[in-house]
Amino acid sequence: MNGRTLSSLRPATGALMSVEEAGVLLRGGGAYTVAGEEALLRRLPRGRWIGGTIPYFMGQDGGRTTREQVFVTALPAVAGEAELRWYDADTLPAVCTDAPANGFSLLIIPAFSSLHSQFAREAPQYEDMYLKPLLGWIAGIHLDDLGRHAPQVVNGQTGEFDGARAIVMHVPLPDEQYARLDIVNLFEPGDGDRIRFTEAGFHAHECLVNGKLVNFADYLSTLKIDTRLPLVADYSGAMINVSVKGVDAADRRVDFYAPVFDDTEYRVARPVPDFQHALAAALPADARSTAWSCNCILNYLYSELEGQRTGPITGPMTFGEVAYQLLNQTMVVMSIEQA
Amino acid sequence: MTGIDKALLRQLLSITGAWEITDYQLDARKQRCDVWVGPQVERGWFGRPKKAPPARLQQHTWQHVALGPIRFFVHLSAPSGSELARLPWTGDNGMPFTHALAQQVFVMFNEGMSLPTICKMMGLTLNDVWRYRFAIDNGLVKSQSGSVAAAATAATAAAATTQPAARPAPTARPAVAPLAELDDDSGVPDVADPVWMQLVNGEMKLDIRVLSLKLMLTRVRSQLEVISDDEVRLLKLRDLHRYFVKNERVLGHELAQLKLGAVA
DSSP states (O other): OOHHHHHHTSOTTOEEEOHHHHHHHHHTSSOEEEEEOHHHHTTSOOSSEEEEEOOEEEETTEEEEOSSOEEEEEOOOOSSOOEEEEEOTTTGGGHHHHSOSSEEEEEEEETTSHHHHHHHHHGGGSTTTTTSOEEEEEEOOOGGGBTTBOOOEEETTTTEEESSSEEEEEEEOOTTEEEEEEEEOOOOBOSSOOEEESSOEEEESEEEETTEEEEHHHHHHHTTOOTTSOEEEEETTEEEEEOEEEEETTTTEEEEEEEEOTTOEEEEBOOOSSHHHHHHHHSOTTGGGEEEEEEEHHHHHHTTOBTOOBTBOOEEEESOEEESEEESSOEEEEEEEEO | OOOOOHHHHHHHTTOOSSEEEEEEEEETTTTEEEEEEEEOOOBOGGGOBOOOOOOOEEEEEEEEEEETTEEEEEEEEEETTOOOTTOTTSOOTTOSBOHHHHHHHHHHHHTTOOHHHHHHHHTOOHHHHHHHHHHHHTTSSOOSOHHHHHHHHHHHHHHHTTSOTTSOOOOOOOOOOOGGGOOTTOSSOOTTOTHHHHHHTTSSOOOOOOHHHHHHHHHHHHHHHHOOOHHHHHHHHHHHHHHHHHTGGGOHHHHHHHHHHHHO
């Protein structure tokens, strides 16, 4: 069975498969992203692919947690050779300037690394940010392994793994094509209070609620707010979430999965009933032409997507999504359009 | 070590006022010269310094304008609260460059040059140029305009004869679009069109379908809220214009609205 036949049977956004099947694909040419447990990724052959650890997926048969299979997405045929490159704290700010003039860049960053934090805070300021499509995800681990293993990313060309640097694949496209990057976010700002933070960062003590200074942990507790609902900010019509990681009652501190910014107004999201069907309904009409996608592990967990389908789009369920900047509880979709 | 006359060094680096070069170290192999500067000491008989009450000194280090292939680093020990008056050979607190060097880098930003290109041409590290860019984008420092620009220009003029020919001379002129962005066939309004400011300040509302534009516009609006420096504000509008030029073929819906606004 050759790679072309395999990929033609599966969703364009990729599929779960055995290591052996993945090996056939990766040896068959083309460019790929791969997600899976570290031990499985280490068994894959060298090739033009990048990968990251994660055991949660929206597979072709629905949501699934597995340590037995890897998720492989074949990237669109490229105009030139896709370039694989490592980035560290010094070089990541140039990731967009390094990107091809026409194409897209796929980025995978290991969760909990300082680079994860740096990217979350600074990416909107990177040079050429928003000028060229930058997408990707944050590699994670099985929640049972927290504290025992660290997320890893891998350069499939060299077989090198890293828990501190980011791996990027810069993919050029022919002139007659371009990449369109979008998000599907079911969360909208609720009708509640307007919240602004006094400092940018991954945690907050104080915030301004309708202009009045309060402790944010006390605020969430007093109003019994469901912290599975993200904070949502309106970025000129794009709804951008920040998810709550936890509330430290003793320190009266709230931790987030992405940074809050001090120049942005947030509201707690309106609840989304029947997330699974709402997501399927919110997908773009041309969802089947989507070429690459990922979604958030919090959507997977909070909305109990295991065993459920979310329309025709598949992908890893990650510790953070990248559509230009770091996102939470959001599906990222990229399609290739004809100019 | 190669010897340099301190008075000549002071002249070359345009160090003026009540400051003196206390020491320097030239590493010809690394093409790097570190220069230590402190407050001028009052001297008595035979050039011996008069005793002065010990002052609490603040330490600063900035990269200064290069002379030929030699990169200069100024290490300043200044009494706390010293008024440096934006001297071109000094820099902002926590910033990597002197005002004179920052002026050159800012001109390159205005020319639409990429950070890696600036680093390559100027022999700067990406990290330092990024820090400076981040600071001006967030209104933490101002561009080197007005009197400082003039002073910086004077300072860099001294070095101009020994610098690489490719390096553009710093000027204080307003932002002008590079030739590539002035294509008459372009559907994007000219960078000088008031429609850009109307878009940024919310006077013009667009129905936006493209994610990157929503994010880009939010960033520019947020930056302009904290940037008071006119040159930096212009730079931000140029960034927005460059975004439209780069993404013209995906912005048909938005450009149609923008052009209506431009005509009106």
